[in-house]
Amino acid sequence: xxxxxxxxxxxxxxxxxxxxxxxxxxxxxxxxxxxxxxxxxxxxxxxxxxxxxxxxxxxxxxxxxxxxxxxxxxxxxxxxxxxxxxxxxxxxxxxxxxxxxxxxxxxxxxxxxxxxxxxxxxxxxxxxxxxxxxxxxxxxxxxxxxxxxxxxxxxxxxxxxxxxxxxxxxxxxxxxxxxxxxxxxxxxxxxxxxxxxxxxxxxxxxxxxxxxxxxxxxxxxxxxxxxxxxxxxxxxxxxxxxxxxxxxxxxxxxxxxxxxxxxxxxxxxxxxxxxxxxxxxxxxxxxxxxxxxxxxxxxxxxxxxx
Amino acid sequence: xxxxxxxxxxxxxxxxxxxxxxxxxxxxxxxxxxxxxxxxxxxxxxxxxxxxxxxxxxxxxxxxxxxxxxxxxxxxxxxxxxxxxxxxxxxxxxxxxxxxxxxxxxxxxxxxxxxxxxxxxxxxxxxxxxxxxxxxxxxxxxxxxxxxxxxxxxxxxxxxxxxxxxxxxxxxxxxxxxxxxxxxxxxxxxxxxxxxxxxxxxxxxxxxxxxxxxxxxxxxxxxxxxxxxxxxxxxxxxxxxxxxxxxxxxxxxxxxxxxxxxxxxxxxxxxxxxxxxxxxxxxxxxxxxxxxxxxxxxxxxxxxxx
Numbered sequence: 340x341x342x343x344x345x346x347x348x349x350x351x352x353x354x355x356x357x358x359x360x361x362x363x364x365x366x367x368x369x370x371x372x373x374x375x376x377x378x379x380x381x382x383x384x385x386x387x388x389x390x391x392x393x394x395x396x397x398x399x400x401x402x403x404x405x406x407x408x409x410x411x412x413x414x415x416x417x418x419x420x421x422x423x424x425x426x427x428x429x430x431x432x433x434x435x436x437x438x439x440x441x442x443x444x445x446x447x448x449x450x451x452x453x454x455x456x457x458x459x460x461x462x463x464x465x466x467x468x469x470x471x472x473x474x475x476x477x478x479x480x481x482x483x484x485x486x487x488x489x490x491x492x493x494x495x496x497x498x499x500x501x502x503x504x505x506x507x508x509x510x511x512x513x514x515x516x517x518x519x520x521x522x523x524x525x526x527x528x529x530x531x532x533x534x535x536x537x538x539x540x541x542x543x544x545x546x547x548x549x550x551x552x553x554x555x556x557x558x559x560x561x562x563x564x565x566x567x568x569x570x571x572x573x574x575x576x577x578x579x580x581x582x583x584x585x586x587x588x589x590x591x592x593x594x595x596x597x598x599x600x601x602x603x604x605x606x607x608x609x610x611x612x613x614x615x616x617x618x619x620x621x622x623x624x625x626x627x628x629x630x631x632x633x634x635x636x637x638x639x640x641x642x643x644x645x
Numbered sequence: 646x647x648x649x650x651x652x653x654x655x656x657x658x659x660x661x662x663x664x665x666x667x668x669x670x671x672x673x674x675x676x677x678x679x680x681x682x683x684x685x686x687x688x689x690x691x692x693x694x695x696x697x698x699x700x701x702x703x704x705x706x707x708x709x710x711x712x713x714x715x716x717x718x719x720x721x722x723x724x725x726x727x728x729x730x731x732x733x734x735x736x737x738x739x740x741x742x743x744x745x746x747x748x749x750x751x752x753x754x755x756x757x758x759x760x761x762x763x764x765x766x767x768x769x770x771x772x773x774x775x776x777x778x779x780x781x782x783x784x785x786x787x788x789x790x791x792x793x794x795x796x797x798x799x800x801x802x803x804x805x806x807x808x809x810x811x812x813x814x815x816x817x818x819x820x821x822x823x824x825x826x827x828x829x830x831x832x833x834x835x836x837x838x839x840x841x842x843x844x845x846x847x848x849x850x851x852x853x854x855x856x857x858x859x860x861x862x863x864x865x866x867x868x869x870x871x872x873x874x875x876x877x878x879x880x881x882x883x884x885x886x887x888x889x890x891x892x893x894x895x896x897x898x899x900x901x902x903x904x905x906x907x908x909x910x911x912x913x914x915x916x917x918x919x920x921x922x923x924x925x926x927x928x929x930x931x932x933x934x935x936x937x938x939x940x941x942x943x944x945x946x947x948x949x950x951x
Binding site: 401469479484486487517518520523548554559560561562565566570572574590593594595596597 | 746785786790792793801823824826827829857864867868871872876878880896898899903904
C-alpha cells in the first residue's frame with residue numbers, strides 16, 4: 340500500500356522563526372489584458388504603483404445609503420452576536436463591522452455595481468468574489484491607526500490565499516483629510532514581499548483586528564521600503580475611492596481630530612485564487628472575516644443601485 | 646498697623662476644580678500697528694487665523710546649521726545633565742532639547758536675525774525676549790504626537806505669563822509632510838480661551854513634556870472648536886516656518902512613517918508681559934523650560950548668521 344501525499348509549494352513563506360530577506364514577488368499585479376472601465380494608462384499606473392484613486396466613484400446619495408447601513412448594522416444585535424463588530428481597544432466605539440456584504444443588501448449591491456465589479460475583474464483577469472468586506476469607522480478623537488502591513492501577508496498566512504490576485508477597494512464615506520488618519524501607501528512596494536517573523540497564535544484575529552502584532556514587517560524593513568518608494572496618501576471627499584493591490588504596504592495613523600474617517604472596504608479575490616489551507620496558521624479564520632464561498636459575483640441589474 | 650496686599654486679577658482662570666465655559670479672550674492678537682516685514686495683509690490674516698506660514702524662511706544651508714547643532718546638543722553630556730533633553734516615553738530616542746538658544750550660538754543668532762526678530766516685534770508691538778526654545782525631533786517610526794492644547798494655558802498656569810502676548814515660531818528642519826505628524830491648527834480658535842480642569846501637580850513638566858494630561862481641553866471642547874473653526878496643517882519643505890499665537894489650539898499626531906519631522910521652536914514673549922507668579926501652580930518651571938530673564942533680544946549684526 341502506498342500513501343499519496345500532495346506537497347504545496349509555498350511561494351510566499353512568512354510567520355518564520357528567523358529573519359528572511361525581502362523578495363521580489365513572483366506574481367503579476369495586473370492579470371491578463373482584459374478591457375474594462377480602467378483606461379490603459381490607469382492600468383499601467385496601477386501596475387507600477389499598486390493602487391489607483393478614483394475620484395467621485397459614489398454620488399453623495401450613494402455615500403449616504405452606505406452610511407445609513409453602517410448606522411443600522413452598528414446597532415443590530417444579530418450582527419453583534421455574529422462577532423462581526425470590532426470595537427476600539429480603549430473605548431466602546433465601533434472600529435469595524437465585517438461581512439457587510441452579507442448583512443446589507445445595499446453593500447451587496449454596491450459590490451456588484453458594474454463600475455466597481457468590472458474594475459476588479461479587469462485587474463484580476465477573471466471572475467471574482469468577495470474575500471472580505473467591512474466598514475471601518477475610524478471615529479474622531481479615539482480612532483487608532485493600523486501600523487504598516489501588507490494585507491496579503493495575513494490573507495496568505497491565516498486564510499490560505501495562494502497568491503496576491505486580489506484587489507481591495509476603499510470608498511470614503513466621510514471626507515478623508517490628510518490629518519484624520521488617512522491611508523498611507525508606498526507606491527511600488529506592492530512588488531516586494533516582506534516575510535514576517537513570529538508564529539501565528541490561535542485565534543490571532545481577536546487581537547490583530549484591534550492592533551496587529553504578528554505578520555507585521557520590522558521597523559528596518561519599513562524604513563528601507565519608505566526610503567526606496569516614498570509615501571503617498573489617499574485623501575479626498577466622501578465618494579472618492581482607492582483601488583489597491585493585496586500586497587500594498589500601507590498604514591494609517593491615529594485620528595486625534597474631531598472628524599471621523601469612515602470607509603467601506605471590499606476585497607475582491609479571483610475565483611482562480613481560491614483559499615487553500617492557511618500557509619502560516621492552523622485553522623482558517625471565521626467566514627465573516629475571510630469568506631470561503633468563492634461563488635462569482637453576478638453583475639447588478641442597473642435598477643438595483645441607482 | 647495695616648497690611649498692604651496686592652490682588653492680581655486673573656483674566657484667564659484655569660486648572661479649575663469644576664468645568665467653566667470657554668470664553669472670548671480679552672486681549673488682542675496683534676499688539677499695536679508697528680511696521681515690519683509682515684505686509685498689512687499678512688498681519689490681518691495672522692490676526693484672524695492666529696498663525697502665518699512663511700515659505701522659505703531659512704535657506705538649506707541655514708537648515709543644515711540648525712540640524713548640525715541638534716546633533717551636537719543631543720550628544721552633549723552637559724546639556725543632558727542640565728535636564729534640557731527629553732526622551733520618548735517608550736524609547737531612548739530624543740524627543741526635545743530645550744533652551745537651545747542658551748546652548749547654541751547658532752540658535753541664539755537665529756532668534757536675533759532681523760527677518761525673524763522684527764516679525765515677532767511687529768506682532769507684539771514691543772521689544773521681545775525668548776520665553777522658551779527647543780528643537781523637537783519627532784523621530785521616524787517612534788515619534789509620539791502632542792494632543793490638542795493651547796501653549797498659553799500652560800505658560801499662564803505654570804510659568805505666570807499674564808497675557809497671550811507671545812509669538813511662537815516653528816521652523817521645519819526636515820520636510821513636514823501631511824503624514825509624518827505635522828502640526829494641525831484650528832484657524833481662529835486662538836481667540837477662544839478654554840479653561841481646563843485639574844490642579845497642577847508638583848513638577849508637572851516632568852510628565853507633561855512627554856505626554857500632557859493636565860491643562861488640556863476636554864474632548865467636547867475640542868470637538869466644538871473643531872466643528873466651528875476647522876483644521877489646517879503646517880506642511881512644507883525644510884526651511885518653511887510657522888508663526889503662531891500663544892493661544893492657538895493645536896496638536897500633532899504620531900509619526901509612524903520612517904521620515905523624522907524635526908523643527909526648531911522659538912517662543913518670543915513681549916517684555917511688557919514678563920512672567921509673574923504662576924497662576925495655576927506653585928513653583929515656576931525651571932529656566933530651561935521657561936526663561937525668566939526678560940532682557941530684550943538685540944538684533945543680529947548682518948555678518949553673524951549669513
